[in-house]
Amino acid sequence: MPTGPSEHRAQDRREVTAVRDGPLLVEGPVRMTLEDGTVVDSDRFVVAICACRRSRTYPFCDTSHRRRVRR
Template identity: 70%
Template sequence: MPTSRDKRRVTVVPGGPLLVEGPVEMVLEDGTVVESDRFVVAVCACRRSKRYPFCDTSHRTRRR
């Protein structure tokens, strides 16, 4: 059973990434496991990032 220490805060940035308190381990749809030991990890929500699943701010070049 998860404890409060196991919980991670996720902040949704409108038009931007998901900010996840780290460290994190993510399993991608193809089964690849990626890890980051940073204290905050920016996870790409738009899939434009060249560093997917991590955000590289490619969403900023989007025209509306």
């Protein structure tokens, strides 16, 4: 049981993993507010958030980043 505010915040933290040349993996469930004010929810246990903005299912990753030509 948390004894102070800082311990409580540490327990509420979600883990985020940045994938090189890929999405951000966020421990779910998550609620995201997009820049236009739209609110998007996901109840998945891990959510892949698009970091390249190529996804047709933005803000979620659809692996479109894999089709990018690397130089």
